[in-house]
Amino acid sequence: MDVERIRKDFPILRRTVHGHPLAYLDSAASSQKPTVVLDAERDYYEERNANVHRGVYTLSEEATDAYEKARERMARFVGARDPSEIVFVRGTTEALNLVASGLGHTRLKHGGRVVTTVMEHHSNIVPWHMLRERNGVDLRFVDIDAEGRLRLDDYDREITRGTQVVTLSHVSNVLGTVNPVREVADRAHERGAVLVVDAAQSAPHRPVDVEKLGADFLAFSGHKALGPMGIGVLWGRAELLRELPPFMGGGEMIRAVHTDRVEYADPPTRFEAGTPNVGGAVTLSVALDYLERVGWEEMASHEHTLLSRAVRGFTDRFGDRVRVYGPPVGDGHESVLCFSVRGVHPHDVATILDQEGIAIRSGHHCAQPLMERLEVPALCRASVYLYNTQAEIDRLLEGLEKVQTVFAV
Numbered sequence: 001m002d003v004e005r006i007r008k009d010f011p012i013l014r015r016t017v018h019g020h021p022l023a024y025l026d027s028a029a030s031s032q033k034p035t036v037v038l039d040a041e042r043d044y045y046e047e048r049n050a051n052v053h054r055g056v057y058t059l060s061e062e063a064t065d066a067y068e069k070a071r072e073r074m075a076r077f078v079g080a081r082d083p084s085e086i087v088f089v090r091g092t093t094e095a096l097n098l099v100a101s102g103l104g105h106t107r108l109k110h111g112g113r114v115v116t117t118v119m120e121h122h123s124n125i126v127p128w129h130m131l132r133e134r135n136g137v138d139l140r141f142v143d144i145d146a147e148g149r150l151r152l153d154d155y156d157r158e159i160t161r162g163t164q165v166v167t168l169s170h171v172s173n174v175l176g177t178v179n180p181v182r183e184v185a186d187r188a189h190e191r192g193a194v195l196v197v198d199a200a201q202s203a204p205h206r207p208v209d210v211e212k213l214g215a216d217f218l219a220f221s222g223h224k225a226l227g228p229m230g231i232g233v234l235w236g237r238a239e240l241l242r243e244l245p246p247f248m249g250g251g252e253m254i255r256a257v258h259t260d261r262v263e264y265a266d267p268p269t270r271f272e273a274g275t276p277n278v279g280g281a282v283t284l285s286v287a288l289d290y291l292e293r294v295g296w297e298e299m300a301s302h303e304h305t306l307l308s309r310a311v312r313g314f315t316d317r318f319g320d321r322v323r324v325y326g327p328p329v330g331d332g333h334e335s336v337l338c339f340s341v342r343g344v345h346p347h348d349v350a351t352i353l354d355q356e357g358i359a360i361r362s363g364h365h366c367a368q369p370l371m372e373r374l375e376v377p378a379l380c381r382a383s384v385y386l387y388n389t390q391a392e393i394d395r396l397l398e399g400l401e402k403v404q405t406v407f408a409v
């Protein structure tokens with residue numbers, strides 16, 4: 001993989017921050033965009049923009065065609081049986097809310113058990129908490145072991161006959177743990193529960209095959225996978241999507257509206273009320289094409305090299321003054337690296353690094369239950385993607401030397 005050539009595709013990587021070249025180590029929060037993606041968005045608005053599914057004129061038909069082709073592209077990406085299993089949403093958060101809200105009117109109407117995990121992003125906890133408050137759902141959290149892997153024995157205990165939903169992230173946005181989704185799916189299905197997968201951190205880095213994973217619903221966000229903000233995908237098994245009532249009401253999502261009744265359209269239209277983000281959907285297809293051209297395996301191996309270099313550097317330079325979280329890199333740990341610097345608050349670490357042009361994340365990473373479990377108020381997080389270099393990892397390590405000097409620890 002020619003990283004220098006790839007970097008030329010990302011205009012933002014040319015900019016400087018505080019007089020230093022930008023070292024962007026926060027792609028897990030949102031990725032940067034290559035020129036082909038930026039051009040695709042511009043091309044859509046310059047050449048084909050019109051509202052979809054509404055006009056009989058040429059432009060509207062072309063926009064509709066582009067939107068439906070994007071749906072087919074997403075279906076191929078996740079291995080869906082049919083494009084109608086793809087619902088375009090704003091992102092993972094909206095997708096998970098759509099599923100939770102829908103199930104709250106069906107399977108979870110009178111309560112029932114939902115099993116999530118302690119390592120989830122808030123977007124895969126709060127929608128279920130809302131059902132706990134509204135419907136009396138019994139919300140259970142599977143714990144992690146000392147390395148930061150899910151405890152499968154907890155699943156054996158928590159997935160009971162009354163369990164309706166089991167939900168987990170494919171890859172943790174904090175620990176980088178790659179979760180054994182298939183094994184959890186088998187346990188969930190044995191008890192008749194549906195499996196909801198948050199693929200926000202996996203889809204940007206690896207193909208997500210819903211059949212292999214054993215998922216019933218799967219969600220990801222375009223902006224973390226080189227695509228624009230405001231577009232994401234919910235895949236749902238056709239028969240389960242058909243079970244769900246609409247999430248929002250409005251234009252497009254109906255078959256007929258009268259003053260005394262309404263008939264809803266079939267999925268996916270039922271879940272796409274109002275004008276969708278057509279430009280975003282079209283552009284996300286181009287982003288996925290770009291990632292596929294680079295190659296998933298090449299990208300994974302490159303990211304592994306970067307994370308391993310960081311972990312080695314932490315140990316060699318800082319010993320136990322820097323602590324890394326999650327399983328050993330390469331052994332079910334990918335793409336994100338959370339760490340703490342002894343005696344220094346993560347926000348201070350991130351602020352000093354920013355002065356060096358290095359962008360990392362600090363805070364609770366929208367995973368407060370996990371922070372509580374790890375007994376930390378916050379953590380630093382460096383995350384890598386195809387455009388990061390070994391030199392940037394070395395700059396991170398040098399930046400941390402500065403942090404040590406400033407705080408004299």
Ligand SMILES: Cc1ncc(COP(=O)(O)O)c(C=O)c1O
Pocket residue numbers: 028029090091092093094121123124169171172173198200201221
């Ligand atoms: C694991 C995980 N799930 C869900 C989300 C929410 O994604 P979005 O803000 O794009 O809806 C994120 C974003 O950081 C995430 O990392």
